[in-house]
Amino acid sequence: MTLLGRCLIAAALVATTAGRVTAQSSDEFFNSDTLQRLELWMNSSDWSKLKAAFQENTYYPADVTWNGQTVRNVGIRSRGLGSRSGTKPGLRVDFDRYSTSQTFLGLKSLVLDNLTQDHSGVRETVAMRFFARMGIPAPRETHTRLYVNGTYAGLYALVESVDKTMMGRVFGSIGEDVQNDGYLFEYNYVIGSPWRFEYSGADLAAYKLRFDIKTNDRKGDATIWGPIEELTRLVNDTASASFEGTVGAALDLPAFVRYVAVQNFIAQNDGFNGYDGMNNFYFYRLENSTRHVFIAWDEDNAFLSPDYPITTRLDDNVLTRKTLQVPGFSSQYLNVLLEASSSASDWMQAETERQLSMIAAAMQEDTLKPYSNAEHAAARDTMLAFAPARISFVQCEVAKTVATPRPAGCPASAGQ
Secondary structure, three states, X not given: OOHHHHHHHHHHHHXXXXXXXXXXXXXXXXXXXXXXEEEEEOOHXXXXXXXXXXXXXXXXXXXXXXXXXXXXXXXXXXXXXXXXXXXXXXXXXXXXXXXXXXXXXXXXXXXXXXXXXXXXOOHHHHHHHHHHHOOOOOXXXXXXXXXXXXXXXXXXXXXXXXXXXXXXXXXXXXXXXXXXXXXXXXXXXXXXXXXXXXXXXXXOHHHHHHEEEOOOOOOXXXXXXXXXXXXXXXXXXXXXXXXXXXXXXXXXXXXXXXXXXXXXXXXXXXXXOOEOEOOOEEEEEOOOOOOEEEEEOOOOOOOOOOXXXXXXXXXXXXXXXXXXXXXXXXXXXXXXXXXXXXXHXXXXXXXHHHHHHHHHHHHHOOOOOOXXXXXXXXXXXXXXHHHHHHHHHXXXXXXXXXXXXOOOOOOOOOOO
16 A cells, blocks of 8 residues: 555544544533543642642642543632542532633533542432433433543542533523523522521522522622522412412422422432431522522432431421422322332332442542442442332332322331
């Protein structure tokens, strides 16, 4: 073969490869069937500073490489609440930190969850896939090996940021109008001040403290937080007979019931009806609408126990209690629990097994995780046992609640 021929073939191969690279998408990036490999390249002194000052939100410049593509000059910082670590930092990656127009696969940012609070490594990722399976807005997630300057930095969960890009993916378009220009809030858990949707008065400062605005943040306070104050007041003041019609104009109540029912099914102890008040969710006021919806977030404390009661703290939270006092919504809550049981029965244990198998080697080789391989193995076994036990428990408890014949295997007291 001539030199010219070899050059032409090489050029064709390069062009083909380049075509594949540019054709890659965020769906491939978050493909939950693939253990990804993500590389960060940054000044070693900056990496040391980030770990030393892990409680701070200082950004540092870095390059990110995935699957043959490199995006340069992104911003990274430490992130998390109880999961913050100077040994294995949780990270936020902002592709547009230093260049507002820069994106990667259409993403403006992403989260690298360090899995320090999840000895199994899969609670968060299984939970989010189940939320999506049940039709609840949730970020895409998968696992990745993370390398920093060529050195393995551990197993992480790769998490889609809840932002305008995700809102467009979840809520789609009406004609050519992408429905991502509403008001997006991240709920801010205030340590020592649990909140359960009690009315906090007309002063918007109380709502600004708890609902951190992420979009349309240049609007006036009354425009941003006024509807949340009004919703809270309506929830607290509206009688049961008119609750659905009055509050339903400001909150998608069927979607809310679905959200709390599925969150109960996966035994999330630190969620909307959490042990110390509300926690771990986003709140979105739909574009050109007065209605709000809840978005799942941070489920790594789910799967607490298969016998987690199906009525756990339902009366503690004002919104949950008053919504479920409406007969149609109390029935919906129980029906969604049964629907979740049915959906999980042919999926959850297999999905858990698949994810655990996929991450096994990466978890074993992660020397920076704050738990031993033996502790991971125990958590793995607990996760594998959860689904069948939870399905049986929930079905029996629902039968007992509505006084229907109990399914096979229920205790004698659970349903008649």
